[in-house]
Amino acid sequence: MPTYALTMTPVAMSLEELIPSTLGKSYAYSILVRTALVISTLVVGLSVPFFGLVMSLIGSLLTMLVTLILPPVCFLSITRWKVPPVQVALCCLTVAVGTVSSVFGSYSALSKIIESLRS
Secondary structure, eight states, X not given: OHHHHHHHHHHHHHHHHTSOTXXXXXXXXXXXXXXXXXXXXXXXXXXXXXXXXXXXXHHHHHHHIIIIIHHHHHXXXXXXXXXXXXXXXXXXXXXXXXXXXXXXXXHHHHHHHHXXXXX
């Protein structure tokens, strides 16, 4: 649940900035915007078939990419591999674990989506 709030906060803040200053910035508009965002998310979640499975597929692909694969790759790219061999090995190990996790998670999510479509 905390990740939902963290994800939606920038969206809500951007929408709140669109409110004209003549109406004034009040908590009522903030609550209205955030409530509309939650309700719209709920409607999308209930109307899209296999929403949870699609989200797990996206999560397994993108979360592993952002958290385990890209940071060590960027670190090695920035330092131009001028780091001790132990750090290079740890970065490569982290990338390998992230890649394997992403492949298994994506396979699991895709197989569940296909299974749900067949039944």
